Amino acid sequence: MTELEEQVLDEVWSGFVPLKISLSKYDISFSGTPLDYYICVPRCSYLPLIVENIRKHFDQYTSTDYIQDEIWFSYKSVPLKWHYPIGFLLDIYSSILYNSVNLTIPFEIEVNFRRFPADILLPYKGLKSLYTIFQNSLKESCAMLLGTSSPVLNLSREQEDKVWNCAKTGNYKGFAESTRDFSGLSQENCKLIPVKIYYQKLGNGIMLHPFQASEQKNVLDAVKEVVEEFQGKIVAQGIEIPGDSDLHWLWKCLAHPDNFLYITLLDS
Template identity: 25%
Template sequence: MATEPNVGEAPLHSLVEVQEDTRQRICGGRVLLRIRLAPDEVASLSEPDPLFSLVPRTAYLPFLFHDVLEHFKKSAIARMGQPYELWFDFNHTALKWHFPVGVLCDALVGVEVPVPLDLTVHFRGNSVMSDLLPFSGMADLQRSVMNAFKQAIFLEVGSASRFMRLEKKEHMMLWDAILQSDIKSFSQVEEKLMCSTLAECKSLAVRLHIWAPAHDGEVLLHKAPALRESGAAFTLSDFLAMAMPPLLSAAGDVLAEGVEVLTQGLILELHWLRRISLGT
């Protein structure tokens, strides 16, 4: 792909979509979750049955809040009129609600995702977790997701005016598509917002989620050019050399020992070009 002479001028979808449903196949993965209520929050005599849920990798954890609440409400310690403050942890790491499930999975679990993946849900204490953003309802999620999307558009196009010019029904279609993990509808609105070729892109928005044992996750927001000066596609290797050289070997041609780079549950090769979309 990187060696195509006209990579800058080619319509973006032609770079990614080998077959019509390629994007669906790349982004449409699901994760089977087995959710248990935190043991110190169980009020019933026996531990409640876990809740199984097959969630799209593009979904966000608050999408599960309703089902989780219905399933565990009877067993959880009563809140005496206080609102529930739902949050999840994986192996004692609190999970950020404003990143997609697939991103959390790539960063915290890696390529070997157990089936099912065990998460623990807590009904209280969200507000005292310093590494979680406050959450008071789906409007918070919508605001966070849409602003992240606007940021990406701003980097690609140089302004967010395309987003602000969207009609109300297109806004609703976009949010519905995100809620339903409907990649086709999402792409329809996205086409109006993003550049149609790499040559038009001012820069791409990349969020690098960095995970290492015994360390809280770090996230680096960094822009990347879409093309090299020569007109060839900017690769993952180019990006890491620019933004995070310690992830590459001393010679800079392979990943440093112990480093894996994933997206959508797939291990990325250094020469790959990928159109970076919302939240990844």
């Protein structure tokens, strides 16, 4: 790692998203308007990690029995996928204003205590569900990078817990110490660069698209392999990315803790 790369990583991992959370009108049981809940969360964190605080805040406004499996979040009535990093969700629901990327700050979302949209969202069975998805994603990215997921599988339980805690809190230095065998790798040591791309016109979800690490490729060329006609803005970690940016460098410095580079494509 160069000094510049270390500085970029520190800034990326210390990034926060301000949230303004409102209670769904369908869950309000008492007269009056519930006070919204404001919180800043790490970009690399996940919505289920703040559920308990939100439940306590809105408990006085609703008679709904709290069922962990039923709680979900939405943005402008669109269910938010609970297993996506919060910063990535913000990128997805951003827009282009005056030819610049416009991040909606604070990110105004709703919490819902009932009517879980099982046809849209993965089943949620508590934080164990989130932990399992994170671990599986880490194994998947490791297998792409090295051709094997063994470095992740060989972590001790103590190391696994440290990696997860660092991912939740945005602790880059602690994360790097435990994952040096499969994160921040040089281009020569990578087989594939693990990338996930979101483009609304291609369906409701993200596309897994690894790229050959041996090929010197900029991000615009990579995007056009997936969406040939794309002419809009490329966003990662809330940043508008110049098209000539090196793809491996972007992964090395802007990947989320699961070791995937999340790219969002926004139409101009």
